[in-house]
Amino acid sequence: MKLTILGFLFCLTFVQVFAHREKTYYLFGKINEKEVALQIDEYGTTCMARYITEDDKYDHILEGRIESDGRFILNSTQWDELKKEKIVKDEVFLHEVRTNHWEGTWKYKNGELQHFKLAPIVIDELNHPYVDAIKKYDITPYMAYRTKDIQFVVGKKQKASKGAYIQELTDINTGISFFRVVNNPKKQINAEVINDKLIAAHLGMINSKYACVYAKSKGNYDVMYQVHFLSPDYISYSTSIRQSCYSEHESTVSEYLTYNMKDAEVPMLEDIYWFGERPKPTYRKGEYNWFQYRYKVFGPKILEMLTALYPDKMNPKETQPCNYKDVKLWQFPEWYLTNKGLFIKYKPINKKQCGDISWSLLPYKSLKEFRVADFKD
Numbered sequence: 001m002k003l004t005i006l007g008f009l010f011c012l013t014f015v016q017v018f019a020h021r022e023k024t025y026y027l028f029g030k031i032n033e034k035e036v037a038l039q040i041d042e043y044g045t046t047c048m049a050r051y052i053t054e055d056d057k058y059d060h061i062l063e064g065r066i067e068s069d070g071r072f073i074l075n076s077t078q079w080d081e082l083k084k085e086k087i088v089k090d091e092v093f094l095h096e097v098r099t100n101h102w103e104g105t106w107k108y109k110n111g112e113l114q115h116f117k118l119a120p121i122v123i124d125e126l127n128h129p130y131v132d133a134i135k136k137y138d139i140t141p142y143m144a145y146r147t148k149d150i151q152f153v154v155g156k157k158q159k160a161s162k163g164a165y166i167q168e169l170t171d172i173n174t175g176i177s178f179f180r181v182v183n184n185p186k187k188q189i190n191a192e193v194i195n196d197k198l199i200a201a202h203l204g205m206i207n208s209k210y211a212c213v214y215a216k217s218k219g220n221y222d223v224m225y226q227v228h229f230l231s232p233d234y235i236s237y238s239t240s241i242r243q244s245c246y247s248e249h250e251s252t253v254s255e256y257l258t259y260n261m262k263d264a265e266v267p268m269l270e271d272i273y274w275f276g277e278r279p280k281p282t283y284r285k286g287e288y289n290w291f292q293y294r295y296k297v298f299g300p301k302i303l304e305m306l307t308a309l310y311p312d313k314m315n316p317k318e319t320q321p322c323n324y325k326d327v328k329l330w331q332f333p334e335w336y337l338t339n340k341g342l343f344i345k346y347k348p349i350n351k352k353q354c355g356d357i358s359w360s361l362l363p364y365k366s367l368k369e370f371r372v373a374d375f376k377d
Contacts, residue, residue, distance in 0.1 A: 026141035027102055029118035037121060039142040040072060040094075047072050049092075050142070052210070057146050057173070059211045062092060070096030094118070121145050130199050137200035143207045150206070160230035161339050163187040169202070174209045176223050178202040179237075181230065181261075188232045189261070197264040205241075212245040220244045229337035234267070235259050236336035256336045256345065269335055273342065274372045275301040299331035302344060305362055306330070313359055322354035342367060 022044070028037040035054040040047055049062040049072075064074030074092040094104035102118035121141035126148045128134060134144045155168035155177065165182040180198055181191035209221035222242045229236040236258040244250035260267055270290075274280045276297045283290040303325070307314045314324050323329070324346075334345040341363040 024140075026121040026145075027118040028121050028145060029102075029116055031106055031116040032114050036116075037142060037145040038118070039140070042066060047074065049074055050211075052146055056216070057210050058213055058216050064092070070102075130203065133196040133199040134203070136196055139200060139203060139207075143203065146210060147203050147206060150203070157182065160227045164189055164230040166227050166230065171202075171206050174206050176202070176205050176209055176221075178205065178223065178225060179227065181235065189230075190232075191261075193264050194235060194259060194261050197259065208241075208243075212243055214246045219246045219248070220250065228343070229258075229339060231261070233261055234272075234337055235261055236338070238336065256334050258336050270372075272337075272372065273367055273370045275370050280372055294331045299327045302330040302333070302362075303327050305366060306344075306360060309362070309366065310359055340364070 022042040024042070025040040026038070027040070028035065030036065036051055038049050038051040040049045045066050047064050047066050049064070050059045051062065052059065060076070062074035062076055064072055066072055072092075072094045074094065075088045076090045076092070077086040078089050089109050091107040092104060093107070094102060096102050100120050104116050104118065106114040106116065108114070121144070123131060123134060123141055123144050126144055128144055128148045129150065130147075131144075133139075151172050152169040153172055155170055157165055157167045160166045160181075163184055164187055165184065166179045167182050168177055168179050170177040178198065178201065180195045181189065183189060183191045205221075205223050212221040213219040220243060224240045224242075225237060227235070227237040236256070238254060238256045240252060240254045242250060242252045258267060259265065268283070268285055270280070270283060270293075276293055281289070283293065306324070329346040330344065333347070336343050336345075338361065341361045344360045344362060345357055346360065
């Protein structure tokens with residue numbers, strides 16, 4: 001197929017950040033006997049498209065303009081290192097001849113024309129193995145199309161906590177591994193709901209790799225994960241994503257996630273532990289009273305407990321310039337559950353000297369009187 005390679009990721013990012021996306025189209029069809037899927041985004045009078053083919057799932061970029069409603073002129077471009085400019089390789093003319101019926105022409109640099117027809121991508125017609133997770137968590141038709149033939153290799157099964165197990169699965173094409181929770185009737189763990197969430201997250205990671213890596217080799221996107229806690233009520237895990245999209249400077253983003261097993265919703269820490277007066281009020285994260293509680297009650301109590309548990313670590317003479325005695329460090333920390341206790345992760349002032357916070361764990365026995373959730377820690 002002569003669909004030539006394309007633009008740069010930063011162009012797409014610039015448009016997405018600084019322009020208002022007005023409408024998005026998800027289309028597929030055959031061009032030169034190969035199946036192609038496109039996502040076209042409108043930004044005022046300009047547009048941007050991504051496309052994939054049946055044998056190349058990595059994003060290719062088209063840039064262009066909108067002539068009128070449903071009429072697009074798009075270009076595939078390539079960077080000329082000698083001329084220091086983008087060179088137009090192909091031109092694509094696309095228009096909606098009637099509702100949900102699209103026709104187009106692909107004009108190659110040599111003048112050859114290829115006519116084609118496109119139709120909207122309908123998720124229910126993809127025969128995707130994970131259609132329920134896709135629809136529940138709003139994965140786009142373009143992303144769903146890309147993963148409709150996905151195949152996972154079953155990896156190691158390991159114990160996450162007493163009587164609770166997780167199973168690793170790896171996508172054979174991208175090498176991205178993630179996990180699912182194993183149902184355990186003896187521990188009354190129902191994994192169906194949370195697994196839909198984990199499937200959607202896994203598909204999102206796979207799509208991110210396809211969007212991040214250019215020409216199948218330039219750039220990198222790797223995922224590491226660790227499950228810290230699993231019970232019939234909660235799951236806590238972390239992900240660490242290392243990426244260098246389009247060979248840009250590599251960065252690592254870590255995230256700590258806790259979900260209710262029953263509905264896969266994110267609990268507030270106040271839903272599990274409460275340090276204020278009883279009865280516990282109902283707060284929403286971000287509201288005024290919640291901030292006041294974090295400032296006046298939560299932060300000081302965490303500081304008090306850590307000082308009692310870890311006097312050496314909390315000694316300001318030994319921990320300069322970390323200043324762990326500063327209550328502001330503990331008012332809005334990240335947190336997650338572990339098999340031993342509640343881990344409180346503050347954001348260090350000096351990352352190089354104060355990055356090791358593996359010690360800031362509150363054992364469950366020290367939290368027993370503050371527990372408001374009916375769960376077995």
